């Protein structure tokens with residue numbers, strides 16, 4: 001179990017460039033299985049989850065060449081389907097959430113897709129019904145081995161159809177889209193997830209020869225084609241990293257510039273931080289955060305009632321930023337209710353913040369009220385363990401703002417999604433050591 005020690009209380013300065021998006025990379029990498037031709041992908045983040053998925057592709061027989069930092073070519077012209085039935089796959093496939101998206105492309109191109117119950121954060125029930133109901137609608141036969149938690153779908157030829165998803169699942173939509181592009185006829189997906197990473201996937205598939213319309217909306221129409229060809233794709237910057245750095249700047253009263261953020265793909269993120277009273281300046285495609293030497297004040301609603309910040313499927317606020325917003329609120333002036341609607345086990349990490357001196361009431365597993373200190377009292381350093389990726393980064397931000405030296409264990413959770421985080425934070429003045 002890896003550990004960070006963090007000496008808090010230092011202000012940071014300079015600029016930081018966000019890595020390529022983790023959750024986009026997981027979709028895009030699975031899509032390389034849809035063609036025997038060469039696919040070049042740029043701006044791939046060097047993080048644990050993505051590297052695990054690249055290793056899985058390699059075990060499946062995909063030929064992979066590293067071209068430079070973050071740039072790889074993939075060629076799936078000789079896929080080893082026997083690997084899907086190996087004991088090794090039962091172990092490796094569990095290693096991350098994103099592996100679930102191997103199923104759609106494999107089913108579409110080879111008529112079968114298998115996966116052990118995928119991993120990822122333990123942040124609540126993470127059901128897969130939307131994925132498999134979609135495949136079944138496309139004509140696949142489904143089986144589930146309860147003892148081994150092993151899922152399988154098979155179909156000689158998928159057939160396009162209309163489907164109304166029971167929820168706008170991000171990986172579910174990506175999976176079904178990747179299956180439908182090679183189905184016979186037209187598939188219509190209503191209540192589709194439509195976040196920028198999914199838009200990126202659909203645009204990439206269209207460049208490969210797919211016929212997807214409605215991109216960016218919750219109604220996707222996909223005319224099936226016989227085959228797809230190679231392409232080149234570049235990942236967007238990671239919006240959750242961008243949100244993490246905004247929170248870090250505000251809470252450590254630092255002046256920071258976040259480079260090349262792709263403003264048009266940030267949705268509600270700047271607004272959510274603005275509601276906490278944080279000033280963000282748009283400078284071309286960068287975000288500049290001035291030092292909040294006087295702190296920041298949470299806005300109330302127009303009628304004076306207390307603000308709620310809640311997640312919702314895109315174009316709502318992503319749930320992956322709520323832990324970060326919560327920690328930033330602990331030093332704001334005012335109160336806010338954080339409502340994590342999607343996941344029921346993501347707010348328990350607030351106990352650690354409470355130990356550090358934050359004023360938080362966990363109302364129930366989904367809601368926490370935060371009463372900010374307005375910097376009149378700093379958080380105290382402590383020893384903590386990162387329970388999930390976003391709680392991990394939130395505790396890290398808390399530690400960087402705290403008085404004294406904190407220790408964070410289980411930093412593998414943070415490394416899962418943040419590239420060389422210690423090196424990059426040291427470059428802007430953070431006192432953080434990996435032990």
Ligand SMILES: CC(=O)N[C@H]1[C@@H](OP(=O)(O)OP(=O)(O)OC[C@H]2O[C@@H](n3ccc(=O)[nH]c3=O)[C@H](O)[C@@H]2O)O[C@H](CO)[C@@H](O)[C@@H]1O
Pocket residue numbers: 023026097098124125126127167168169170171172313318319320341342343
């Ligand atoms: C690898 C990857 O890309 N992971 C992301 C993906 O996970 P993932 O695709 O697994 O998440 P889903 O979109 O399927 O669902 C997330 C949770 O929200 C609930 N839900 C979802 C849609 C909806 O309309 N109503 C609703 O309640 C689901 O029941 C589930 O508990 O999307 C999540 C939601 O943005 C993010 O937290 C994850 O970081």
Ligand SMILES: C=C(OP(=O)(O)O)C(=O)O
Pocket residue numbers: 022023049096097098119120121320389390417
């Ligand atoms: C929950 C997350 O990831 P995963 O779906 O991979 O567990 C996340 O990125 O915040």
